Amino acid sequence: MKLLFDYLVFPGFLFSAVIGLLAGWIDRKVSARLQWRVGPPWHQNFTDIFKLLAKEVIVPQGARFTFLLSPYLGLISAVFVAANLGRFIISPLESFSADLIVILYLLVIPAIALIIGASSSANPLASVGASREMKLILAYELPLILVVITVVIKSQGALQIGQILIQQVTLGSNIFSLSGTLAFLTALLCMQAKLGLAPFEVSEAEQEIMGGVLIEYSGLPLAVFKLTKAIMLYVMPVFLIVLFLGKDLSPLFLITKYLILLVLIILIKNTNPRLRIDQALKFLWRKPKL
Amino acid sequence: MSNGSCNNCDIEICDLFTPRFDVERFGIQLIGSVRHADLLLITGAMNKKSIPRMKKIYEQAAKPCLVVACGTCACSQHMFRDSYNVGEPLDKILPVDLYIPGCPPKPEAIISGILKLVSKIKKGK
Numbered sequence: 001m002k003l004l005f006d007y008l009v010f011p012g013f014l015f016s017a018v019i020g021l022l023a024g025w026i027d028r029k030v031s032a033r034l035q036w037r038v039g040p041p042w043h044q045n046f047t048d049i050f051k052l053l054a055k056e057v058i059v060p061q062g063a064r065f066t067f068l069l070s071p072y073l074g075l076i077s078a079v080f081v082a083a084n085l086g087r088f089i090i091s092p093l094e095s096f097s098a099d100l101i102v103i104l105y106l107l108v109i110p111a112i113a114l115i116i117g118a119s120s121s122a123n124p125l126a127s128v129g130a131s132r133e134m135k136l137i138l139a140y141e142l143p144l145i146l147v148v149i150t151v152v153i154k155s156q157g158a159l160q161i162g163q164i165l166i167q168q169v170t171l172g173s174n175i176f177s178l179s180g181t182l183a184f185l186t187a188l189l190c191m192q193a194k195l196g197l198a199p200f201e202v203s204e205a206e207q208e209i210m211g212g213v214l215i216e217y218s219g220l221p222l223a224v225f226k227l228t229k230a231i232m233l234y235v236m237p238v239f240l241i242v243l244f245l246g247k248d249l250s251p252l253f254l255i256t257k258y259l260i261l262l263v264l265i266i267l268i269k270n271t272n273p274r275l276r277i278d279q280a281l282k283f284l285w286r287k288p289k290l
Numbered sequence: 291m292s293n294g295s296c297n298n299c300d301i302e303i304c305d306l307f308t309p310r311f312d313v314e315r316f317g318i319q320l321i322g323s324v325r326h327a328d329l330l331l332i333t334g335a336m337n338k339k340s341i342p343r344m345k346k347i348y349e350q351a352a353k354p355c356l357v358v359a360c361g362t363c364a365c366s367q368h369m370f371r372d373s374y375n376v377g378e379p380l381d382k383i384l385p386v387d388l389y390i391p392g393c394p395p396k397p398e399a400i401i402s403g404i405l406k407l408v409s410k411i412k413k414g415k
């Protein structure tokens with residue numbers, strides 16, 4: 001019962017979805033203000049999701065069964081990560097051995113779900129988007145793993161998130177050292193790519209490939225993808241906070257740190273043009289390894 | 291969607307997304323794929339080549355999807371009526387929910403029309 005509650009309500013699905021959608025609103029609002037616009041009301045993303053639930057689901061001709069399956073795959077893994085991260089933050093001792101690796105793997109799955117869904121939707125633009133997404137995964141996974149290794153080395157080879165947190169509580173946050181700062185900057189860029197925001201949004205490029213991977217989705221599956229995205233928008237910054245800024249995780253500090261990270265991502269997103277896929281690949285492979 | 295319009299209506303539609311008019315205030319966004327669309331803004335006088343394509347696109351949209359005739363051309367075919375290349379008027383082809391006349395309609399007119407339609411739907415439900 002407790003486990004079910006953990007996964008479905010707090011800090012799992014419901015909680016992270018609400019936070020993620022609110023974060024999505026902050027994203028839209030800040031972007032709008034940066035462009036000197038007013039921006040949408042706060043409940044816009046919730047309205048959008050409910051509206052999508054009421055709409056028709058179209059399965060294009062020639063699509064395979066994975067077309068409808070893959071959104072749920074992504075959602076489940078994102079929820080799993082959200083629930084576990086939340087639990088570790090509340091009580092660091094609850095983490096199991098090598099959970100860091102598990103979470104790293106689970107964080108890739110939403111992107112893979114996107115690829116599977118897009119490539120089974122029988123749409124040429126979606127397959128272009130899928131291939132871009134695939135290259136992007138190749139590009140950002142390596143630096144992200146390097147970053148995580150840095151953190152692991154700094155906390156004396158601990159592969160448990162709980163231990164990493166305890167280490168930071170006693171020794172100070174990881175970001176306040178030279179290698180920590182470098183790794184944090186790299187992680188920030190990887191996060192940008194992982195969340196599919198500019199300058200790394202090639203797989204969903206609205207202008208050239210019309211929403212790319214999501215082009216054929218409508219109704220419920222689209223809503224599930226949007227929810228997954230929202231949850232990722234909540235999970236990734238929290239993951240970074242856990243890895244690098246884990247000194248003080250009382251609710252107030254956690255929220256402040258999260259908001260700062262969020263606004264930082266949005267600022268990067270709004271002040272950078274979109275990179276071509278080869279440029280993104282080069283950038284993500286070279287810069288972090290300096 | 292442009293159906294043989296003179297492009298002026300389309301430019302006015304683009305204006306809706308500029309900082310001055312900013313329809314994102316009302317949660318309205320420009321979307322690339324018809325599958326995500328809730329509303330089709332149709333401009334132009336329906337020439338014979340574009341009608342089948344327009345029908346196809348409307349069929350691809352996820353229902354319920356609203357159709358708005360934007361500009362005098364789409365409402366009544368304007369001065370192109372009885373022209374050799376113009377087919378049937380829009381409301382004989384698709385179920386039109388809203389007519390926004392004007393050549394081209396002002397962005398304010400488009401916004402007020404769409405908002406009226408939205409509030410009507412909210413009341414109707």
Ligand code: SF4
Pocket residue numbers: 294295296297298299333334335360361362363364368392393394395
């Ligand atoms: S209504 Fe006027 S502005 Fe709009 S497409 Fe027709 S002629 Fe052009």
